[in-house]
Amino acid sequence: MKDYLRKHPQVRTIRVAAADLNGQARGKRIPSRYADKAVKDGTRFPFSILSLDIWGEDIDDSPMVFEQGDQDGVLKPTERGFMPMPWLEAPTALLPIWMFRENGTPYDGDPRHALNAVVNKYKKRGLTPVVAMELEFFLIDDSGKTLQVPSSPRSGKRRKAAETMSIRALDAFDTFFTDLYDACEAMDIPADTSTSETGLGQFEVNLMHCDDALRAADDAWLFKLLVKGLARRHGFAASFMAKPYAEYSGSGLHTHFSVLDAAGDNIFDSGGPKGTAALKHAVAGCLTAMSDSTLVFAPHQNSYERLVPDKHAPTAICWGYENRTAAVRIPAGSPAARRIEHRVAGGDVNPYLMLATILGAALMGMEDELEPPSPVTGNAYAMDLPQIPATWEAAIDAFENSDMLSRFLPKELIRNFVLTKRQEMHYIAELTPEERIELYLDTV
The missing domain is CATH 3.30.590.10 (Glutamine synthetase/guanido kinase, catalytic domain)
Incomplete structure (x- = not known):
């Protein structure tokens, strides 16, 4: 995965993105010089992010938000690795990710894990x-x-x-x-x-x-x-x-x-x-x-x-x-x-x-x-x-x-x-x- 950015030095930012239950891409924009950390350690955002509604709003009565403290999952790169995003003006790379629990087990609310199972x-x-x-x-x-x-x-x-x-x-x-x-x-x-x-x-x-x-x-x-x-x-x-x-x-x-x-x-x-x-x-x-x-x-x-x-x-x-x-x-x-x-x-x-x-x-x-x-x-x-x-x-x-x-x-x-x-x-x-x-x- 790291070789992709070395071969494409024009890429200045990356997107890390996972599919939520509606198939919406949820993730972050990261400067490419910090990409190694996203690859090695993963990135983090709340489990609830993969269950947002179609507007991107929290679910009002979701037990994940207030009842459980809106805990973070760990999102790691999928085997797909980096790829270009040809629809953007600036050279940018996309890194697909999927969600795991802190102990490394798959998060059951992630639709990609459901298919993998x-x-x-x-x-x-x-x-x-x-x-x-x-x-x-x-x-x-x-x-x-x-x-x-x-x-x-x-x-x-x-x-x-x-x-x-x-x-x-x-x-x-x-x-x-x-x-x-x-x-x-x-x-x-x-x-x-x-x-x-x-x-x-x-x-x-x-x-x-x-x-x-x-x-x-x-x-x-x-x-x-x-x-x-x-x-x-x-x-x-x-x-x-x-x-x-x-x-x-x-x-x-x-x-x-x-x-x-x-x-x-x-x-x-x-x-x-x-x-x-x-x-x-x-x-x-x-x-x-x-x-x-x-x-x-x-x-x-x-x-x-x-x-x-x-x-x-x-x-x-x-x-x-x-x-x-x-x-x-x-x-x-x-x-x-x-x-x-x-x-x-x-x-x-x-x-x-x-x-x-x-x-x-x-x-x-x-x-x-x-x-x-x-x-x-x-x-x-x-x-x-x-x-x-x-x-x-x-x-x-x-x-x-x-x-x-x-x-x-x-x-x-x-x-x-x-x-x-x-x-x-x-x-x-x-x-x-x-x-x-x-x-x-x-x-x-």
């Missing part, structure tokens, strides 16, 4: 998840009272329509996407294909599959920071909020995963299109946990404006082969690449929590040898099926009262997340729709 459960069984993510986001001109698609830097025109899979839409923002891919290369984020999507000024970038789930979540978290920061350098906003425009589809964060055994073979590969018993058990686990864990996939008030019928987001708890109306889809293709696509999460999620929940539920299904219902064919929106919680309040209640989630999420994290969401729900009720959009546009 799930991955370790796979390792104990000789298994390795392989993960890829598809991240959708909007480019937005938010300089006026009404949100609109930015003017094209090439033509100066605004295309006020969805341009699904449009090369013209990609070319209109070619300078931004060229800078984005250069920045991903510099940050070692494996950005692959980009497409224009069905929303107004909406795009998707796929991140390549990775056999290190922690790194995959890091990539998604860092990518969100990068896209939002870089868009501002280009004179507009980028937002991963679930639903900025009521009349258009929202943004999802679809997760594809398979599982390798100790020999490196995909345990979902049956040699044919249907997949193995292990695949079906994993699907059953995801479906069984879906209602209780919806709050992870839809963590904000705005999230539930995306989860409506016929808007390219799932509403029914079901699965199917090559069926994008289902919450869980089994894509076609080579049997060796047989995988599960989990389609519920919005772009506004915390990638660490999302992946811990998906992989934890899948492992639960495999451990218990759960059997899924029959796969659906046709339009799942039109079928009489169990439904994903339709409101934020219902999702919070289901998450809080679940007897299942503690199998793969720490109880302290569950408690902190519920307290955070209940406080947000209380104060967001006081905001106008315009104020809610303004809140979520830059934060999530």
Whole structure:
């Protein structure tokens, strides 16, 4: 890690940052000459910082603040090490960190540790998840009272329509996407294909599959920071909020995963299109946990404006082969690449929590040898099926009262997340729709 700063003497400051429960980057700015201390000894800030609400405020009734004296945790660098922050004007390095207790044990309220614990459960069984993510986001001109698609830097025109899979839409923002891919290369984020999507000024970038789930979540978290920061350098906003425009589809964060055994073979590969018993058990686990864990996939008030019928987001708890109306889809293709696509999460999620929940539920299904219902064919929106919680309040209640989630999420994290969401729900009720959009546009 120290070699990075020696090789980049132009870097004068660093940022040390951890992801809180909302996926917000929390940390400090440090002159680069003191970076060695942050690497060797770590940095310190209160445990409560990882459980702030979406405004960055303490949780009013959190036991961590006054009851426990707002004690400090110790934050140490992750294995990712230093990387550039291409969205800033001055040369700056980012050092991702995660939180430990004074005695060196992981802090259970840290979402990255939650994912690491799930991955370790796979390792104990000789298994390795392989993960890829598809991240959708909007480019937005938010300089006026009404949100609109930015003017094209090439033509100066605004295309006020969805341009699904449009090369013209990609070319209109070619300078931004060229800078984005250069920045991903510099940050070692494996950005692959980009497409224009069905929303107004909406795009998707796929991140390549990775056999290190922690790194995959890091990539998604860092990518969100990068896209939002870089868009501002280009004179507009980028937002991963679930639903900025009521009349258009929202943004999802679809997760594809398979599982390798100790020999490196995909345990979902049956040699044919249907997949193995292990695949079906994993699907059953995801479906069984879906209602209780919806709050992870839809963590904000705005999230539930995306989860409506016929808007390219799932509403029914079901699965199917090559069926994008289902919450869980089994894509076609080579049997060796047989995988599960989990389609519920919005772009506004915390990638660490999302992946811990998906992989934890899948492992639960495999451990218990759960059997899924029959796969659906046709339009799942039109079928009489169990439904994903339709409101934020219902999702919070289901998450809080679940007897299942503690199998793969720490109880302290569950408690902190519920307290955070209940406080947000209380104060967001006081905001106008315009104020809610303004809140979520830059934060999530």
